[in-house]
Amino acid sequence: MSESFTFYIDGVPVEAAPGMTILDAAQAAGIWIPRLCWHEELEPFGGCRVCTVKMNGRSCAACTQPAEPESVVENDSVALREWRKALVELLFAEGNHFCMACEKSGSCELQALAYRLGIAAPRFEHRWQAREVDASHADVLIDRNRCILCARCVRASRDLDGKNVFGFTGRGPERRVAVNSDARLRDTDLDVSDRAVDICPVGAIIRKGVGFTVPIGARRYDGAPIGSDVESANDELESANEHTEGGAAATVRQEE
Amino acid sequence: MSTTRRVVIEPLTRVEGHGKVTIRLDSAGEVESARLHVVEFRGFERFIQGRPYWEMPVAVQRLCGICPVSHHLAAAKAMDGIVGVDELTPTAEKVRRLMHYGQIFQSHALHFFHLSSPDLLFGFDSDPATRNVIGVAGAFPELARQGILMRKYGQEVIQATAGKKVHGTGAIPGGVNRSLTSAERVELAADIPRQKRWAAEAVAIARDYTLENLAFATEFAAFPSNHLGLVRPDGTFDLYDGVLRAVDESGEKILNDVEAGRYADVLVEEVRPWSYMKFPFLRELGPHKGWYRVGPLARLAVCERIATPEAEAARVQFDEAMGGRPGTMSLAYHWARMIETLSAIEEIEQLLDDPDIEGDDLVRKGERRPESVGVIEAPRGTLFHHYVVADDDTVMRANLIVSTTSNNEPMNRAVESVAKKFLTGTEITEGLLNHVEVAIRAYDPCLSCATHALGKMPLVIEIQDAGGRTLAEGKRNS
Known part of the structure; x- marks a missing residue:
């Protein structure tokens, strides 16, 4: 049994137990580190790299990197915000994300992150890749246009549902989320009640027929920007963060 | 040479x-x-193929930023059919109607005050430097202000029902996703008297313009035509729902109150090589005789009465000026459009007075169907949305006939x-x-x-x- 220790995120002392990742320790201390593929119920994956921080001057994924005693972590800096912004923008450029007609709009983690990071217009050329929709299942639909390859469905199906419905196929820009059958979701043992269905951060895996039943104003991020739930756990830090991107993101949202 | x-x-x-x-x-x-x-082409009918049906009301409204609500509601009405719902809950129907009347009100106000009033107030061949909305604001500041505030009011009605002023999500297959809060209802109702007064004044401006220039208006782009629009089965004017009726230039019914879903039996669209806009006509009469007008002038030609009192009084005056026959003057569209604006605000007033508008019974469900048509009277005329949906819930085919297309000829x-x-x-x-x-x-x-x-x-x-x-x-x- 080892003792807990202290390390520093942007100069703020943070307590951590041995083996805890930087992201977990930050989370417990009410410090939000932006992320997409991380989910509290799942093993860390380190795929999206949006949680990139610098530990003792060296960049690493906060979701997989264990915290170390007395280490100095840079999180909310101009340089890191720019890196994260670029990573998220690249996801928009790679997929086909038409927020205006997407039922996940307002509740989508990718969109919410874009608002919070202050992404107002595309910077990178869109790839406009042809991607497939799998509507074969009676209750669940896969729209690969919106998939960001976070592997949450892959991990949830394997680790939470014990089913292995999802996996990846292809390499590089051709990488796609695949299902555990020849081609169609209806031929797998996926059930609409599986955790893998609701854990998608974007609109890639959706329940059929739900659509736009949640009105504007009641959607997940209509009230407060992404990450504010973590930050509100620590009032002191929340007031310190007031002058960062959070306020700007809220303004952008209203004009959407 | x-x-x-x-x-x-x-x-x-x-x-x-x-x-x-x-x-x-x-x-x-x-x-x-x-x-x-x-000369431009957009192709929505093609690129919504393969998309899930419940996306349609939100996706297709992106056709336009001026009256997206019309597409939103026409698609939603079609999707009601797809999910097997023939009659909405009272709250859902009223919330949708409120949204639609807000849309009619703002779109008509925009057209009359911002786009057309410069021609009517300054003359067709007046100085182009001032023949615009800025010129109107300079010479007739109160009128310009009313135009802006009427448009704003319509947009606020849309926001209260759709969640956003432009491109909201209020109508969903089988109903709506929200109703009004008491606060929204009270706030919108408070501005009704002023909006009604302005709408009545706008009718008077358009009427006086038409009557004072009657000799010119009967010479300018005036010609007899057929007219097509929705009416209630009893012949009453209705912008949200009804049966298809067409009359000829003398007012005789040539399309006898056909169920809107049967539009394809009675209408044909012709393609001509020099325009991306098609030319629809009544199948029975053929392309040369079967073309027709839609929109305000046509709606007043096909209906027998308007349900709200002030607009009905205005309609009677209009009908007298047209000699009791369908209108032939293109310029009379302005007058007809303002009568509709008045009717819309009267309808809004009644809906805001109805407790159902705050109800919480929002959605119905039924047996899935493969095909459905939604028809509505958009500000510019009859709008048809027709979808065929596959067993896997994705759209296989769509056909849209938008109002302006009908007015092509x-x-x-x-x-x-x-x-x-x-x-x-x-x-x-x-x-x-x-x-x-x-x-x-x-x-x-x-x-x-x-x-x-x-x-x-x-x-x-x-x-x-x-x-x-x-x-x-x-x-x-x-």
């Missing part, structure tokens, strides 16, 4: 979308022909009539060319929607000889 000339007006101004007009002159300077071309006739009357044998000036635009503008065309294209509608004028060589060209942006 021929001296035939062609005059091209491109881009057209103060209309929604992008288009151009070509006028062909013979060697004597006589107008041979004139055409309205719609009437607008072409209006353009030709004005060109022949006003441009023959004279030196062609900007003021004369604006006469052509005034005729088009009367129909409040939305060329974006009509071809499912994007953008504002600027106007270009080009004069060419018979060989197509450009002799002169004039362009301006909207």
Whole structure:
């Protein structure tokens, strides 16, 4: 049994137990580190790299990197915000994300992150890749246009549902989320009640027929920007963060 | 060497979308022909294929930023059929109607005050430097202000029902996703008296303009036509729902209250090579006799009465001025449009007074069906949305007939009539060319929607000889 220790995120002392990742320790201390593929119920994956921080001057994924005693972590800096912004923008450029007609709009983690990071217009050329929709299942639909390859469905199906419905196929820009059958979701043992269905951060895996039943104003991020739930756990830090991107993101949202 | 000339007006101004007009002159300077071309293409019907059906009301409204609610609701009405719902809950129907009347109110106010009033207030050939909304704001500040505040009010009604002023999500298959809160209802109701007064005053302006210029209006882009629109089964004016009725130039019914879902049995769309906008006509009468007008003038021609008192009184006056027959004057569209605006605000008043508007029974469900049609009276006329949905819930086929498409032939006739009357044998000036635009503008065309294209509608004028060589060209942006 080892003792807990202290390390520093942007100069703020943070307590951590041995083996805890930087992201977990930050989370417990009410410090939000932006992320997409991380989910509290799942093993860390380190795929999206949006949680990139610098530990003792060296960049690493906060979701997989264990915290170390007395280490100095840079999180909310101009340089890191720019890196994260670029990573998220690249996801928009790679997929086909038409927020205006997407039922996940307002509740989508990718969109919410874009608002919070202050992404107002595309910077990178869109790839406009042809991607497939799998509507074969009676209750669940896969729209690969919106998939960001976070592997949450892959991990949830394997680790939470014990089913292995999802996996990846292809390499590089051709990488796609695949299902555990020849081609169609209806031929797998996926059930609409599986955790893998609701854990998608974007609109890639959706329940059929739900659509736009949640009105504007009641959607997940209509009230407060992404990450504010973590930050509100620590009032002191929340007031310190007031002058960062959070306020700007809220303004952008209203004009959407 | 021929001296035939062609005059091209491109881009057209103060209309929604992008288009151009070509006028062909013979060697004597006589107008041979004139055409309205719609030159942009958008193709929504194709790219929604393969998308899940419940996306349609939100996706297809992106056809347009002016009256997206019309597409939102027409698609939602079609999706009601897809999810097997023939009758909405009272709250859902009323919330949707409120949204629609807010839409009619704001769109008509925008057209009358911002796009058309410069022609009516300053004259068709007045100085183009002031013949615009800025000029109106300078010379008639109170009128310009009313126009802006009426549009704002309509947008606020839309926000309360759809969640956003533009491109909301209120209507969903089988119902709506929200109703009004008490606070929203009280706030919207508080402004009703002022909005009603302004709407009544706008009717008076349009009426007086028409009556004072009656001799001119009966000469300007005036021609008899068939008219088509929705009415309630008892013949009452209704912008949200009803049966299809068409009348001929004498007012005789030529389409006898056909169920809207059967539109394809009675209407045909013709494609002509020089425009992306199709030409619909009544199947039974054929392309030469079967074309028809839609929109405010047509709706007042097909209905027998309006349910709300002030608008009905205005309609009776209008009907008398038209001689008890369907209107022939393109310029009378303005008057008819303002009567509809008045009817919309009266309907809004009644709905805000109805407790159902705050109800919480929002959605019904039924047995899935493979195919459905949604029809609604958009500000510019009858709007048809038709979808075929596969067993896997994705859209296989869609057909949209938007209002402006139905007015394609009437607008072409209006353009030709004005060109022949006003441009023959004279030196062609900007003021004369604006006469052509005034005729088009009367129909409040939305060329974006009509071809499912994007953008504002600027106007270009080009004069060419018979060989197509450009002799002169004039362009301006909207």
